[in-house]
Amino acid sequence: MDRTLSAGQPPKHGNQPEGGQTAFWTASNDQLLQSLASRPTGLSTAEANERLNRYGPNLAIVNFRASLLAKLGKRLAEPLIAILLIAALISGLTGDWQSFVIIVIIVLFSIGLDIAQERHAESTVDALKRSVSVTASVRRDGKIIELLVEDIVPGDVVELRAGELVPADGVVLTSHEALANEAVLTGEPYLVEKRPGPSVGASLSDAFNALFGGTSIVAGEAVMLVTATGGASRFGAISASVQENEPPTAFERGVHALGMLILRLTGFLVLFVLLTQLLHHGLSLESFLFAVALAVGLTPELLPMVMTVTLARGAARMAERKVVVKRLSAIHDLGAMDVLCTDKTGTLTEAKIAHVGSFDVAGGDSARVSELIRLNSRFVSGMRSNLDDAILAGASLVPNDGWTRLDDLPFDFDRRRASVLVARAGEVEMITKGAPEALLDLCTEVERADGTRVPLDAAVRAKFTDLMEQKGLQGLRLLGVAFRPMPADCREITMADEAGLVLVGCAAFVDPPKASATDAVAGLIAAGVRVKIISGDAAPVVHHLVETLKLPTRGIMTGEEISGLTDAALAARAQQTDLFVRVSPDQKSRIVRALRRRRHTVGFIGDGINDAPAIHAADVGLSVEGGTDVAREAADIILLAPDLGVLAAGVAEGRRTYANIMKYVRMGTSSNFGNMLSMALASLVLPFLPLAPFQILLNNLIYDLSEIGIPFDTADKETLARPQVWDMRAVLRFTLIMGPLSSLFDITTFALLHWGFGTDVDTFRTAWFVESIATQILVIFIIRTAKPVWTSWPHPVLISTSLGALAIGLVLALTPLGHFVGFVAVPPPILLAIIGIVVLYLVAAEGLKRVAMRLPRH
Ligand SMILES: Nc1ncnc2c1ncn2[C@@H]1O[C@H](COP(=O)(O)OP(=O)(O)OP(=O)(O)O)[C@@H](O)[C@H]1O
Ligand SMILES: [Mg+2]
Numbered sequence: 142m143d144r145t146l147s148a149g150q151p152p153k154h155g156n157q158p159e160g161g162q163t164a165f166w167t168a169s170n171d172q173l174l175q176s177l178a179s180r181p182t183g184l185s186t187a188e189a190n191e192r193l194n195r196y197g198p199n200l201a202i203v204n205f206r207a208s209l210l211a212k213l214g215k216r217l218a219e220p221l222i223a224i225l226l227i228a229a230l231i232s233g234l235t236g237d238w239q240s241f242v243i244i245v246i247i248v249l250f251s252i253g254l255d256i257a258q259e260r261h262a263e264s265t266v267d268a269l270k271r272s273v274s275v276t277a278s279v280r281r282d283g284k285i286i287e288l289l290v291e292d293i294v295p296g297d298v299v300e301l302r303a304g305e306l307v308p309a310d311g312v313v314l315t316s317h318e319a320l321a322n323e324a325v326l327t328g329e330p331y332l333v334e335k336r337p338g339p340s341v342g343a344s345l346s347d348a349f350n351a352l353f354g355g356t357s358i359v360a361g362e363a364v365m366l367v368t369a370t371g372g373a374s375r376f377g378a379i380s381a382s383v384q385e386n387e388p389p390t391a392f393e394r395g396v397h398a399l400g401m402l403i404l405r406l407t408g409f410l411v412l413f414v415l416l417t418q419l420l421h422h423g424l425s426l427e428s429f430l431f432a433v434a435l436a437v438g439l440t441p442e443l444l445p446m447v448m449t450v451t452l453a454r455g456a457a458r459m460a461e462r463k464v465v466v467k468r469l470s471a472i473h474d475l476g477a478m479d480v481l482c483t484d485k486t487g488t489l490t491e492a493k494i495a496h497v498g499s500f501d502v503a504g505g506d507s508a509r510v511s512e513l514i515r516l517n518s519r520f521v522s523g524m525r526s527n528l529d530d531a532i533l534a535g536a537s538l539v540p541n542d543g544w545t546r547l548d549d550l551p552f553d554f555d556r557r558r559a560s561v562l563v564a565r566a567g568e569v570e571m572i573t574k575g576a577p578e579a580l581l582d583l584c585t586e587v588e589r590a591d592g593t594r595v596p597l598d599a600a601v602r603a604k605f606t607d608l609m610e611q612k613g614l615q616g617l618r619l620l621g622v623a624f625r626p627m628p629a630d631c632r633e634i635t636m637a638d639e640a641g642l643v644l645v646g647c648a649a650f651v652d653p654p655k656a657s658a659t660d661a662v663a664g665l666i667a668a669g670v671r672v673k674i675i676s677g678d679a680a681p682v683v684h685h686l687v688e689t690l691k692l693p694t695r696g697i698m699t700g701e702e703i704s705g706l707t708d709a710a711l712a713a714r715a716q717q718t719d720l721f722v723r724v725s726p727d728q729k730s731r732i733v734r735a736l737r738r739r740r741h742t743v744g745f746i747g748d749g750i751n752d753a754p755a756i757h758a759a760d761v762g763l764s765v766e767g768g769t770d771v772a773r774e775a776a777d778i779i780l781l782a783p784d785l786g787v788l789a790a791g792v793a794e795g796r797r798t799y800a801n802i803m804k805y806v807r808m809g810t811s812s813n814f815g816n817m818l819s820m821a822l823a824s825l826v827l828p829f830l831p832l833a834p835f836q837i838l839l840n841n842l843i844y845d846l847s848e849i850g851i852p853f854d855t856a857d858k859e860t861l862a863r864p865q866v867w868d869m870r871a872v873l874r875f876t877l878i879m880g881p882l883s884s885l886f887d888i889t890t891f892a893l894l895h896w897g898f899g900t901d902v903d904t905f906r907t908a909w910f911v912e913s914i915a916t917q918i919l920v921i922f923i924i925r926t927a928k929p930v931w932t933s934w935p936h937p938v939l940i941s942t943s944l945g946a947l948a949i950g951l952v953l954a955l956t957p958l959g960h961f962v963g964f965v966a967v968p969p970p971i972l973l974a975i976i977g978i979v980v981l982y983l984v985a986a987e988g989l990k991r992v993a994m995r996l997p998r999h
Contacts, residue, residue: 164342164343164344164348165310165312165351165368165369166312166338166339166340166347166348166349166350166351167338167339167340167341167342167343168312168339169338169339170312170314170337170338170339170366173312173366173368174366177295177296177366177368178296179296179297179298179366180298181280181298181314181364182280182283182298183279183280183281183282183283183297183298184280184281184294184296184297184298185281185282186281186282188296189281189292189294189296189297192294192295192296193292193294196294196295196370196371196373197370197371197372198291198292198370198371199290199291199292199293199294199308199309199354199370199371199374200291200371200372209256212256212259213252213256216252216255216256217252222248222251222252222442224407224436224437224440225244225247225248225437225440225442226244226248228240228244228433228434228436228437229241229244229245229248231429231430231433232244232430232433232834232835235426235430237430237834237835239835239962240430240434240834240835240838243835243838243839243842244437244838246842247437247442247838247841247842247845248442250842250845251442251443251445251446251845254443254446254849255445255446255449258446258449258450258453259449261453274289274290275290275306275308275770275773275774276288276289276290277290277293277299277301277305277306277308278299278300278301278302279293279297279298279299279300280297280298280299280300281297285300290306290308290309293308293309293367293370294367294370295309295367295368295369295370296366296367297309297366297367298314298364298365298366298367299311299364299365299367300362300363300364301319301352301358301362301363301364301365302358302362302523303358303359303360303361303362303523303551303552303553303750304357304358304359304749304750304769304770304771304772305357305358305769305770305771306355306356306357306358306770306771306774307321307352307353307354307355307356307357307358307365308354308367309354309367309368309369309370309371309374310351310352310353310354310367310368310369310370310373310374310375311351311352311365311366311367311368311369312337312338312339312350312351312352312365312366312368313335313336313337313338313350313351313352313363313364313365314337314363314364314365314366315337315363315364316335316336316337316361316362316363316364317361317362317363317522317523317549317551318334318360318361318362318522318523318549318550318551319334319335319336319358319360319361319362319363320332320333320334320335320358320359320360320361320553321333321334321335321352321356321357321358321359322356322357322358322359322771323353323356324356325355325356326345326353326355326356326375327345332359332360333349334349335349335350335351335352335358335363336349336350337350338350338351352365353374353375354370354374354375355374357750357753357770357771357774359553359750359771360523360551360552360553361522361523361551362522362523362551390470390471390473390474390760391473391477391742391866391867392470392473392474392477392799392802392866392867393448393470393473394867395867395868395869395872396444396448396802396806396867398869399806399810399869399872400441400444403439403440403441403809403810403814404440406439406814407435407436407439407440408436410435410436410439410817410818410821411432411433411435411436413821414428414431414432414435414821414824415428415429415432417824417825418431418432418824421825427830427833427834428824428830430834431824431830431832431833431834431837433834434832434834434835434837434838434841435817435820435821435837437837437838437841438813438816438817438820438837438838438840438841439813439814439817441805441806441809442845443805443845443848443849444805444806444809447801447802447805447848447851447852448802450852451797451798451801451802451851451852452469452470452472452473452798453469454798454852454853455472455794455795455797455798456469456472458794459472459790459791459794462787462790462791463780463781463782463787464778464779464780464781464787464788464790464791465778465779465780465781466777466778467776467777467778467779468777468778471761471762471777471778472791472794472795472798473795473798473799474742474744474760474761474777474795475744475761475778475791475792475794475795476792476794476795476796476797476798476799476864476865477742477760477795477799477864477865477866477867478670478742478743478744478760478761478792478795478864479669479670479671479741479742479864480670480671480673480736480741480742480743480744481665481670481671481672481673481743481744481745481746481788482672482673482674482675482729482732482733482736482743482744482745482746482755482759483672483673483674483675483745483746483747483785484674484675484676484677484729484746484747484748484749484751484752485674485676485678485682485683485686486527486652486676486678486748487748487765487767487783488655488658488746488747488765488783488785489654489655489658489674489686489690489692489785490652490653490654490655490686491652491653491654491655492527492652492783493652493653494527494528494530494531494618494650494651494652495531495534495650495651495652496511496531496532496534496535496648496649496650497617497649497650497651498648498649499511499514499622499646499647499648499649500608500612500646500647500649501588501589501590501645501646502587502588502589502601502604502605502608502644502645502646503589503590503604504608505590507590507645507646509588509645509646510622510645510646510647510648511648513572513574513622513624513645514532514572514574514620514622514648515532515533515536516544516561516563516572517532517559517560517561517572517573517574517622518532518533518574519533519536520544520546520549520561520563521549521551521552521559521560521561522549522551523551523552523559526552528618528620528650531650532648542565543565543566544563544564544565545563545564545565546561546562546563547562547563547564547569547631547632547633548561548562548632548633548634549561549562549634550634550635550636550639552575554677554725554726554749554750554751555725555726555727556575556579556636556639557575557576557579557677558573558574558575558576558579558580558639559573559574559575560572560573560634560638560639562627562631562632562633562634567629568626568629569626569627569628569629569630569631570624570625570626570627571624571625571627571634571638571639571642572622572623572624573622573623573624573625573639573642574620574621574622574623574648575620575621576620576621576679576723577609577619577620577621577647577679578606578609578621578679578723580621580622580623580642580644581597581602581605581606581621581644583623583639583640583641583642584597584623584641584642584643584644585597585641585642585643586642586643586644587601587605587643587644587645588624588643588644588645594643597644605644608647609647609679609681610681612647612649612681613679613680613681613682613684613685614681614684614685615685616651616654616682616685616686616689617649617650617651617682618649618650618651618652618678618679618682619647619648619649619650619679619682620647620648620650621644621646621647622644622645622646622647622648623642623643623644623645624642624643624645625638625641625642625643626643654686654689654690655690655784656690657784657785657786658690658692658785659690659691659692660786661784661785661786661788661789662690662692662693662785664786664789665785665788665789665792666693667862668789668792668793668861668862668863668864669862669863669864670744670792670864671719672692672694672719673694673718673719673720673721673732674687674692674694674719674720674721675721675724675729675732675745675755676721676722676723676724677723677724677725677751678722678723679722679723680697680699680720680722680723683697683720683722684697684720687720694719694720695717695718695719696717696718696719696720697718697719697720697721697722698714698715698718698720698721698722699721699722699723699724700721700722700723700724700725700728701723703721703724703728703731703732704728708731708734708735708738711731711732711735712735712736712738712739713739715732715735715736715739716736716739716741725751726750726751726752726753726754726755727754729745729747729751729752729754729755730754730755730757730758732755733745733755733758733759734758737758737759737760742760742761742864742866743759743760743761744759744760744761744762744763745758745759745761745762745763746763746764746765746780746785746788747763747764747768747772748764748765748767748768748769748772748783749768749769749772750769750771750772752764752768752772753769753771753772753774753775754775756772756775756776757775761777761778762775762776762777762778763776763777763778763779763780763788764776764778764779764780765779765780765781765782765783766779766780766781766782766783767783778791793861795865796856796860796861796864796865797855797856797860797861799865800854800856800857800860800861800865801851801852801854801856803865804851804854804921804924804925805848805851806872807872807875807879807924808848808851808917808920808921808924810872810875810876810879810880811875811876811879811880811882811883811920811924812879812883812916812917812920812924813844813917814876814880815879815880815881815882815883815884815887816883816887816913816916816917818880818884819883819884819887819888819891820832820837820887822884822888823887823888823891826891827891827895829902829905831891831905831906831909832906832909832910832913833906833963835962836906836910836962836963836964839953839962840910840913840914840917840950843914843918843946843949843950843953844914844917844918844946846942846945846946846949847917847918847921847942847943847945847946847947848921848942848943849942850936850938850939850940850941850942850943851921851939853936853938853939854925854935854936854938854939855934855935855936857926857927857928857933859927859928860927871994874993875993875994878989878992878993879924879986879989879990879993882982882985882986882989883916883920883982883986886912886916886978886981886982886985887912887913887916889978890908890909890912890975890978891909893974893978894908894909894971897974898970898971898974900971903963903964903965904965904967904968904971906963906964907954907955907959907964907965907966907967908967908971908972908975910950910954910964911950911951911954911955911967911972911975912975912978912979914947914950914951914954915947915950915951915975915979916978916979916982916983918943918946918947918950919943919947919979919983920982920983920986921935921939921943922935922943923983923986923987923990924986924990924994925939927990927991927994929987930987954967955967955972
């Protein structure tokens, strides 16, 4: 079999089964270049365009956005809608065309609204996502260009650096200490070294020369030849299934559980009504249709629409404040978030790092330190950090000092250092820079200002440690600098060479604190969000920052302490601690998981490679526009302006979303449910049905209309002031208080009409219709807020949809138009009595809601 050929000819669409892909990594690079008709300098634009047409875009999920038809199909299959459609069918078959038409309108209305809103939401989110999409450096026409990942084709040659995502499947052409994180593919947290092949084994674990789309480079650099893109790549198939089964948020689970509960209650109620009707009046078509109409009335068919619209509006509003939401449901998590973890650079500081000086072991100014650290930064490969930029800021670009680079060991966040091997006039030296405390442990000697070397004894060590502490407390970030003379024939270095070093001193950097952070943190704390700082930097620097910004924090833990703790012990400690210093990337995510174990809803904001695992582990992962690709890819939300202040606005948005969905839920569980329940009960006592089946449906349709405005509503300051988490007990409490209240007034109405006024069937139904519509709709103004109704003003859209729907209902019931649906003129005394009951109900609801909405005590 010609495996190289099939690797070069990926299918245009479709998911190849995992493992169904050939082991392209067993072919030599020359073979692959040949079969892909490519060369190390890359493709030409013409070739690339032709291939883009042939193979399609490099998207993990081809046509993931389902077609309109598929969306329609999905919705028609939902149980709620299925119930409605069966009901319509039965009505139609039994000749009840009015019910048939009304149910069909309800279905079309709810599905149409839902799909339209979802499409709108998708296009909003897609546009936003595109604005933060990831690019790759591709060799085209002999130049290096930044290209959207989706435009990459088989045969492309891509340059990868630490912090970047691998955009497609391919092989390593050349590499320099490249380490890949393939956890998405293998589940293994270890970093895998990548170097040119071919490899001999066909299994995934042998593929040291293969790079897979969706994994990332965390250290070093590599140049890759793309062999498969889009759905033909290995990760394409996996991510398609992952994406579809994204686990629901706690909030979505709660809403779903409630939906199922209502569904079950509905089933029970319908059977109950059917049975009693059967016993009382024998089998009748009308009572059957009545039961069906009750079921329709009980279904919260607008819930999906309310969820999508509130989220999409939330996303759009957040976009205005330069916050891009990649995963819509993250808005819920943001509203529920009660702990925010942040790294230091960029969020709490300006990330404008400047190299302000260097000192030797005795604390004196040192030009030697500056010279060595510059050599290191100049020759080191891999990710260029902002510290390197600061070091090289003043230096000339191509200094003619005779030094040449032989080899290097790029920076990674676990070693926290970087080394270069350099030579000049036969003299070979390794120069290492990194976190000074750790560097100190690798040193055996120190170089003094006069150039002499002395052993690094306890006294020197203590003095130097003291010095670092002092400088750190002044807010200076430090990088230690050391060197090691190497044999003249040395051409390569390994990690084992990073020992027996000669310490020279430290370079000092400033990164000004961000003044706006003080208010932003205060705002978050006032909103019930605890802020924790998780930094790879040293304790004194973080302390200084916290003091300068006057951040209220308690407790501190170091990475060293954390590494000695079990997950359970860490969970207990992490809750009480706000500062974490010298932590590794892995520890950042351990802290996040520990806090989640303690039932906190945790946010994590960061920009580096070292933050990506924690961003991924958090309930809501946040990154910033300038962050590394891996961090931005792992994030659910991206801040275009790295400002914690906008985050407070995002949190408020999440809570508003939550509040509005709760309004719909409360309406459904109390007034609507109460009404339907009353009707079921009344049907047992009354010699006739309280409403004709299609009148119930009409009632339901008008009620639905009144609720379209809910997603637009405003939320009270009090609601925005604390994290909002789905609380089933609170929902049940509300239902058990407000539901019976509504039933009480319904039954009073029944009694008054039937026994008090002794009305005939049609008058009864007309009057009941008016009472039912008015109470159901108007109560929204009461239960939309926990505050006295007159102190909280609803959004104009909600006012108009509610009052508009009410007007339609009243016109239908009280004007000659009502004759078409079986209504008659209601005598004024009855009308007055109904108005009285409605007013009394609203007053009672206003009085009781405080009890019903009282927060559970923690
Ligand atoms: N380019 C580099 N070369 C050598 N050492 C480095 C380099 N960059 C960072 N370090 C060391 O690694 C440590 C951790 O890196 P860094 O401070 O970026 O972590 P972090 O968790 O992102 O911190 P922050 O909270 O400031 O964002 C630094 O304090 C420094 O000692
Ligand atoms: Mg950082």
